[in-house]
Amino acid sequence: MTSSAAVSDPFWEVEDSPEAWMELVESKGIGDGLPIVPPTPARLERWLASIDRDGDEVLGTVPPRWGQLTIKALAINAIMAGGTPEMLPVLIAAFEAMLHDEFNLFTIQVTTNPVTPLLLVTGPVAAELGMNSGPGYLGPGNRANATIGRAVRLTMMNVGGAHPGTTDRATGGHPGKYTLAFAENEGDSPWESFPRSQGQQAESTVTALGAVSVFNHYDSVSSSAEDMLTNMAETLTARGTNFMQMGGNVMILLCPEHARTLSRHGLSREQIQQELYQRAQAPVEKFPASLMEAVRWRRKRFPAVFDDNSVRALDEPAAALIAVAGGPGKHTVVVFSLSSTHHVIQPIGLPVT
Amino acid sequence: VTLRFLDPTSTVQVTPIQSFPVGALTGVRVALIDNSKENADYLLGVVGQHLVDRWGVELVTHKKRVASEPLAADKFDEIARTCSLVLTGLGD
Numbered sequence: 001m002t003s004s005a006a007v008s009d010p011f012w013e014v015e016d017s018p019e020a021w022m023e024l025v026e027s028k029g030i031g032d033g034l035p036i037v038p039p040t041p042a043r044l045e046r047w048l049a050s051i052d053r054d055g056d057e058v059l060g061t062v063p064p065r066w067g068q069l070t071i072k073a074l075a076i077n078a079i080m081a082g083g084t085p086e087m088l089p090v091l092i093a094a095f096e097a098m099l100h101d102e103f104n105l106f107t108i109q110v111t112t113n114p115v116t117p118l119l120l121v122t123g124p125v126a127a128e129l130g131m132n133s134g135p136g137y138l139g140p141g142n143r144a145n146a147t148i149g150r151a152v153r154l155t156m157m158n159v160g161g162a163h164p165g166t167t168d169r170a171t172g173g174h175p176g177k178y179t180l181a182f183a184e185n186e187g188d189s190p191w192e193s194f195p196r197s198q199g200q201q202a203e204s205t206v207t208a209l210g211a212v213s214v215f216n217h218y219d220s221v222s223s224s225a226e227d228m229l230t231n232m233a234e235t236l237t238a239r240g241t242n243f244m245q246m247g248g249n250v251m252i253l254l255c256p257e258h259a260r261t262l263s264r265h266g267l268s269r270e271q272i273q274q275e276l277y278q279r280a281q282a283p284v285e286k287f288p289a290s291l292m293e294a295v296r297w298r299r300k301r302f303p304a305v306f307d308d309n310s311v312r313a314l315d316e317p318a319a320a321l322i323a324v325a326g327g328p329g330k331h332t333v334v335v336f337s338l339s340s341t342h343h344v345i346q347p348i349g350l351p352v353t
Numbered sequence: 354v355t356l357r358f359l360d361p362t363s364t365v366q367v368t369p370i371q372s373f374p375v376g377a378l379t380g381v382r383v384a385l386i387d388n389s390k391e392n393a394d395y396l397l398g399v400v401g402q403h404l405v406d407r408w409g410v411e412l413v414t415h416k417k418r419v420a421s422e423p424l425a426a427d428k429f430d431e432i433a434r435t436c437s438l439v440l441t442g443l444g445d
Contacts, residue, residue, distance in 0.1 A: 010360040021358065030361050039359040066365055073363035080361060107421040158361040246419050297389070298419050340422035 065161025078151035123204030126183035133183035135327030149179030190263035202347030210341030225265035233279035248339030280313035
């Protein structure tokens with residue numbers, strides 16, 4: 001089924017020049033500050049013709065404005081982002097994930113925390129779209145990575161109504177709020193894919209995670225798993241993170257070289273989680289009393305966090321979400337999340353016609 | 354030359370909710386939801402005490418683990434079952 005861009009769809013008549021498009025975007029408050037591609041009825045027609053779904057189908061409502069997320073609205077924002085129609089199934093799956101209650105999109109949209117959806121694409125769809133899972137996967141330079149994340153952000157702003165300084169109350173925000181999407185490097189991973197390890201069997205998936213900070217963990221020295229895990233555990237215990245103070249999940253995007261070192265020493269993903277759980281502890285005496293009181297309240301669901309007169313970084317071993325991404329080099333990326341948002345893995349199941 | 358630039362904001366459907374008549378507060382049970390931010394307990398305490406003094410309401414207090422987390426579903430059910438009014442406080 002195809003759905004045409006009805007002539008009744010609201011639009012603005014604008015002079016056909018990049019300067020005029022940008023003036024319009026700025027005056028209407030519908031952009032992210034970067035240049036856009038104008039979403040014309042003809043472009044929307046091409047997008048909707050690529051998918052066997054009704055353009056008026058409502059996927060849900062996006063907080064805090066509770067705008068109706070139709071496939072059409074998603075496509076319009078994705079056109080503005082510079083995407084291609086082949087991305088539409090990934091974008092639909094991304095919002096299906098983000099609209100799950102446990103993802104807690106409302107909080108992500110309005111909090112003072114600098115939190116944004118991180119989108120990890122796994123499976124053959126990633127290669128079909130030309131997504132980058134290797135060197136420089138966090139950017140810049142890859143159109144699919146850049147525009148998938150940007151399409152999601154523009155939709156969050158335009159349909160969800162979260163604009164910085166208004167209902168998006170982020171104190172500072174962060175660069176990932178422009179775009180944060182990439183593919184899992186399955187080819188260089190010694191283990192099964194991240195979604196498989198979480199019990200998700202679908203061929204292609206998108207994982208949505210509420211990402212607070214994207215932190216580089218540098219280790220060019222360790223040649224043993226022992227040293228590598230000791231160093232990595234230390235990175236997880238920084239006292240000033242939401243993660244350490246409130247718990248929740250952390251995504252560890254192991255670079256292939258770090259993953260190979262750990263695997264070569266016989267460690268499975270589950271053993272790495274267990275090792276990090278045991279090792280990542282900060283002594284209670286390093287916490288000022290007022291902070292310790294707050295941490296005890298916020299993390300009370302997991303009493304073992306406070307074993308050994310210490311504070312564990314991980315609520316439980318499974319709180320470390322381990323995937324492989326990146327190219328050559330000794331840089332693993334640690335993505336701290338919020339305790340009030342939980343990652344969601346969504347199958348990408350829609351055929352591109 | 355001009356082009357048609359489609360509006361990316363989509364529509365909002367608003368469902369009106371019924372207002373609560375103030376006169377009916379007498380003797381009802383009121384839930385206070387403390388979002389756990391600094392001073393939320395103080396603010397709710399003052400307002401709650403006023404409701405007790407003015408209307409004779411019965412107070413039930415819930416405190417969230419962290420402000421950004423929704424109240425647990427079973428707590429919502431309990432409040433919906435047992436309370437007529439909810440006040441939530443934003444601290445800081």
